[in-house]
């Protein structure tokens with residue numbers, strides 16, 4: 001198995017972190033993996049803010065859009081958060097909206113997953129956070145109005161190394177079709193002449 005696949009299989013969202021900090025060398029590799037991510041027209045209109053100050057982490061943990069603040073309160077246990085931001089390009093990303101695609105957010109999400117898998121590969125734990133108020137996060141991070149926080153990435157080492165519960169995932173046959181939606185005829189699905197068995 002390749003190391004990317006191994007990291008994909010190993011990764012889980014972790015929501016309880018111990019005090020151990022993230023090593024600078026590992027942080028550099030994680031950020032480098034974001035830098036190398038693909039982006040629409042190679043626009044790279046992203047920016048990553050590394051947050052380690054306890055007070056800022058606390059405020060981000062409480063920056064929920066609405067409802068109980070407790071939802072992501074566990075984030076306070078994390079030693080480090082990377083705020084993955086986008087600066088939408090007025091021309092390129094306006095074109096994306098014409099074809100109903102938020103390219104700048106897609107780009108940042110891909111970069112975040114690069115970081116998640118690199119972190120896993122380096123033995124770190126992580127959790128992607130989408131449930132936060134963009135407005136509040138922008139204010140906390142002093143982001144200019146031309147930019148937005150797309151996702152937060154919590155990084156650290158889990159407090160307890162016990163086994164996590166079994167992963168819940170839908171079956172492949174429930175999420176894959178061939179040639180057109182819903183087509184899964186017999187063996188044809190996996191015996192397509194243009195695909196080969198390993």
Ligand SMILES: Cc1cc2nc3c(=O)[nH]c(=O)nc-3n(C[C@H](O)[C@H](O)[C@H](O)COP(=O)(O)O)c2cc1C
Nearest residue numbers: 011012013014015072127128129130131132151167
């Ligand atoms: C875009 C996105 C947003 C997410 N937002 C949150 C969040 O706000 N709080 C949280 O605890 N987990 C969040 N998660 C983690 C998911 O809940 C988690 O990935 C999912 O339950 C599957 O579990 P696993 O990551 O352990 O495989 C988010 C994940 C993604 C991809």
